[in-house]
Amino acid sequence: MNVRRRHISGIAIAAATALGLGTLSACSDSASAANTDKFDVVAAFYPLQYLAEQIGGDHVHVTSLTKPGQEPHDLEISAQQTAALGESDAVLYLKNLQPAVDDAVSQSEVRTKIDAASLTTLEKHGNEVGGHAASHDTSKNDELAGLDPHIWLDPVRYAQVAQGVGKAFEKADPKNAADYRTRTAALVTKLDALNTEFKTGLASTRTKVFITTHAAFGYLAERYGLTEEAINGLDPESEPSAERVKNLEKMAKADGVTTVFYETLVSDKTAKTIAADAHLETDVLDPIEGITKKSRGKDYFSVQQANLKALQKALGSK
Secondary structure (H helix, E strand, O other), X not given: OOOOOOOOOHHHHHHHHHOOXXXXXXXXOOHHHOOOOOEEEEEOOHHHHHHHHHHHHHXXXXXXXXXXXXXXXXXXXXXXXXXXXXXXXEEEEOOOOOHHHHHHHHHOXXXXXXXXXXXXXXXXXXXXXXXXXXXXXXXXXXXXXXXXXXXXXXXXXXXXXXXXHHHHHHHHOHHHHHHXXXXXXXXXXXXXXXXHHHHHXXXXXXXXXXXXXXXXXXXXXXXXXXXXXXOOOOOOOOOOOHHHHHHHHHHHHHHOOOEEEEOOOOOOHHHHHHHHHXXXXXXXXXXXXXXXXXXXXXXXXXXXXXXXXXXXXXXXXX
């Protein structure tokens, strides 16, 4: 049993009372994150949940704040989730990706707060990332630029985050530190192999430019010498301007782009409209923000391998 004193923060109780919840049921999905005989971890969304599960193994009990199929950028925190967060041993989140989570974490009394953004480097990305394709883009996208949170799509950065999470688990739950260390090393080895697979698989392609619905793949593009041109910026729900669409069609023709990629958790309407107008194909490139029945794989690694195959096909792998 976890030795530290369990308590529900005053904020959580007030929120629950305001919603007429009275007491919080221990059998609910949200509250089940706490008061187990394991190291209880609340993860903000799937990529962090996956890390916690892979590193923690049987020693951890992991609950995600973002349900499968839910767009993580739009997450709102329920009173029960706030209460469970306050009772957990650790929270794993990515600052500036989910404002509601940032607020809940800042007000929570959870002892171990792990910000994935602090465990690697983040960069400012707008609509266009990497390569030479910016020369085709005359739109004004400075207002869309910001620190790109999609670090997990780069296996190298994801491995850096994994190492940081492993060390945090070791410190917070020292009796299981040796196992956390071993499992972290195994995960990093798998991520190193995935990095090699991407590097080799994308080393020789007919074109280096690909179009996506929103700018989720900037780190991946930079890592493997590609150029991502995003219809929207970092916000997957934003609408492109007519000028942006025109420039994308011009760029696609100039760079031999064949495919407009869309994702599983956001509408494909814009991608298919642009593809039809420019006589391009469409396909899925999954930002792995959640695993659903529509996902081309059952976990992070299998979806990444599906992404690699989709990129090889679209870019004309030689």
